[in-house]
Amino acid sequence: MSHKKELLEIYGALLACFGHRGWWPGAESPFEVVIGALLAQNVAWANAKQAVDNLKAAGLMSPEKLYAAHAEEIAPLIRPSRFYNMKTIKIKDFMRFFNDEYDLDMGGMAREEPGVLRKKLLGVKGLGKETADTILCYACDMPVFVVDAYTKRIFARYGIISPGAEYDEIQAVFMSNLPEDVVLYNDFHAQIVHLGNAVCKTDPVCDRCPLCRTCDRRRD
Numbered sequence: 001m002s003h004k005k006e007l008l009e010i011y012g013a014l015l016a017c018f019g020h021r022g023w024w025p026g027a028e029s030p031f032e033v034v035i036g037a038l039l040a041q042n043v044a045w046a047n048a049k050q051a052v053d054n055l056k057a058a059g060l061m062s063p064e065k066l067y068a069a070h071a072e073e074i075a076p077l078i079r080p081s082r083f084y085n086m087k088t089i090k091i092k093d094f095m096r097f098f099n100d101e102y103d104l105d106m107g108g109m110a111r112e113e114p115g116v117l118r119k120k121l122l123g124v125k126g127l128g129k130e131t132a133d134t135i136l137c138y139a140c141d142m143p144v145f146v147v148d149a150y151t152k153r154i155f156a157r158y159g160i161i162s163p164g165a166e167y168d169e170i171q172a173v174f175m176s177n178l179p180e181d182v183v184l185y186n187d188f189h190a191q192i193v194h195l196g197n198a199v200c201k202t203d204p205v206c207d208r209c210p211l212c213r214t215c216d217r218r219r220d
């Protein structure tokens with residue numbers, strides 16, 4: 001079943017209501033996006049941002065500096081992102097991969113074929129599909145749609161996907177129905193995160209939702 005028109009209308013309604021989200025929030029470089037994506041796993045963005053700011057203030061937000069930094073130096077700085085010991089290991093693992101495969105060069109990584117890069121990223125320990133796709137879309141400007149818990153909740157409630165749908169199935173709904181457009185994918189996912197965070201919460205506030213006229217699960 002085609003959802004092309006419906007998805008574009010949903011995006012249009014979100015954009016009209018919330019405005020362009022301008023993602024990735026506050027990032028000064030693609031490398032910062034990668035590190036932000038690793039730190040944002042399982043935590044609110046405000047916590048991840050504090051950890052990003054600490055790394056920047058310590059002068060470690062560059063591929064060479066972060067690659068050379070010891071775990072003992074990184075861990076206390078990223079403490080606000082929670083699970084900081086585990087995330088320190090993830091950062092070290094990613095930096096090793098980034099050095100071995102791309103010589104710490106974001107341009108080189110971004111020139112990789114998207115399918116090849118995705119496969120390689122998924123081979124890095126602790127790096128799942130959502131984080132890999134976030135790096136592809138937001139750090140490498142590749143047309144890959146990011147799926148997260150908000151996407152699952154909102155689009156299951158809306159009636160476009162089934163409640164038990166898995167990552168690949170949900171991603172295929174977006175990527176097979178929308179034009180292959182990184183600008184659209186970038187902002188659509190950002191809109192979804194904002195809607196899930198502010199409106200379509202665990203307890204949804206449907207009367208404030210820009211999708212309330214067409215959503216299956218709206219509360220009357």
Ligand code: SF4
Pocket residue numbers: 154157158199200201204205206209210211212215216217218219
């Ligand atoms: S109308 Fe309600 S359930 Fe539907 S997307 Fe909006 S907030 Fe979520």
